[in-house]
Amino acid sequence: MSYESSVSRLPSPLKDLVVTSQADVGKTDSDKAEVAQWIEKVAGGEVALPDLETQLVPRTYIVSNYLTAADVALYGALHPVFTQLQPIHLYPAVTRYFDHIQTRPSVLTAANALSPAFSSVSFDFASAPPIERKADAPKKKEKAAAVAEQVEPTVVAESKDDKSPENKPKEKKEKKKDAAAADNGGKKKEKAPVGGKVAADDAGEPMPSMIDMRIGHIIDVKKHPEADSLYIEQIDLGEDTGPRTVVSGLVNYIPIEEMRDRYLCNLKPANMRGVKSFAMVLAATSKDGKDGGVELIQPPPGCKPGDRVYFEGPDYENAQPLAQMNPKKKIFETIQPGFTTLDTKEAAWINPVTKSVHRIRTKDGICVAPNFIGASLS
Template identity: 35%
Template sequence: MGAVLFSKLQVTDVSKLFEAVGASADWGAVAQYTRQAIRSTHAAATLSTLYVKNLAVLDGVLEPQMFLAGDRLSTADLVCHVALSAVFASFDDEHKWALCNVSRWFDMVQHMVLELEPPSALGCDLIPFNYEAPEILPVVSSLRPLVGAAGPTGADGAAAAVPAPPPTASAPVDAPTEKAQKKEKKEKPKKEKPTAPPVAAEAGQSDISKLDIRVGLIISVECHPDAEKLFVEKVDVGEEAPRTVVSGLVEYMPAEALLNRRAVLLCNLKPANMRGVTSQAMVLAASKEDGESRTVELLSPPDGVPVGERVLFEGHPGEPLAPNVIAKKKVFEAVAPLLATNQDRVAVYDGVPFMTTGGPCTVATLAGGNIK
């Protein structure tokens, strides 16, 4: 079930998941279980292949039964319904029909959930389903990845599958003609246009505003091939391609706790070679020591904040500087001692919150921790 939710379960007593739901539901428990669930349809569409892989297993489980626990609605059904809402909002009809047992279960549960009056914060809006079955049901192996919000969309606003480009007729490739060869010799190589100079620091600009801190989504996690204490992650930070990030988190959390997790990253550090792998950003985490033990927790942006959004600090305007300037001026080294979590578990710089359009960035439990 953890693979389906793509999150680390937050409730220690897992048996609570399978308690029957009567006239009311424990929405607090549901909110705890789904605290790290993906809420963005765009992010869900980007990760559609991973969801399909795990939902195919659940599809087989649900073939002979109505609910996850058998013949009765349980907290597990509510948790998975909330966690998968963005996924089904991103799925097109082909994906829904290929996973017909999961789709049947989800549609049935979503109508039952409305009768239980869930909090609006959980986002339990009805997802449309097309009940006209195709003559031939699609199979999971035929599904293509979905595009994000910037790509084409289906009739219900969900991201559509990427169509294959139509084949184009092309002339046979012959050897270059004599005329073409002469033309090629005459052509001089084009000069590259000079790139724009990096943004210069504004007069009086504070060090924290020189850093490019963004919301990211960790889309893959692997163990470093040559360092047992390092993870190698691919992270979507709102650019054309994901960045490779090396982090020393192996001792503090499993890979499953990172995969498909939204995080906060420092993106304008100079790329660094970490035991043969180039790291292009840094995942920010809070830590706190208690005797010989050390606890580490990733900074979490609020739900719904777009991937790639820059984290800002009130009273500290300014554009981020180029990585080489950050390294030369040792900007992060100057900022690091003032990065912490306050008593409300909010990430702060010298008391000023890490702020997004959806609110401040936080950690799960560590108050008074150091951030780096």
């Protein structure tokens, strides 16, 4: 079904909101089709909050990396729900998404024109109850889809406990204090720096400072023998154990000669088509989507392998990162929608609640995207 047909099925004043906002209907044919599908779902009342919550955890917008008419339609459909219930603790990702969309200039202008039908909704995030994070039932490991979007030199978020198969503990049982030490990468817990906070565990709300990001140097790269879209890289992180093996889905976006001898950043480990990847490179995807290009985030000049990468701000820059992120907690997936590049092309995380901007940096300067403004980082 076409975009026009889908919009025509929306009830008033929701249809008026979508039309008045003049939001993008999609920059590519695939995006246009997805936008029409979402508006069709809204028109048919087929959007369920639990399903939407799951889909929005890793996303800023419902289609691609920019605001579309689908977001405006979803916002309008959700407006009566949040006006009456405000289920912040039940659907935190949907709440974050709703609040973000209602503050977009084009949406705000359209909503004001149709007031009071779409009056602004205020949220008391400070007094909202903490989110109860329950462990998921055991299941097969999922492939890290985010890797397919990684590109070039950027910041590396690493996992200290899982550097190589040989480093896994051999003992079946340990005393409680030994087990606690093992959970912290085999090291004793470090004291918080003076004036700083420590992210000693993953209790409470996810914070960007929980992610351990380091500068890495690609010393070798080749194509994955079993997957045409994947590179296998050897990345020096300044560790005594030697370089890490990293698998990145960048073949279709970055030529292999541009991957060699690059400095970058890494994330969590994962299995990629039979090859264990012990980190992930941080890349920027154009605001126009992958069709607009993907590029590696570049650290500032003078960086060395192993240098710490952190977020500006007193709450984050002196905090101790987690030794290893629990994939069930979805810490990175929760924080990632706030990753972007500013008008200066500087990499940053924008707090979805306070809208404060925290640039991503090392001691030598700010990490940047070579060409992209408003890019999504993953």
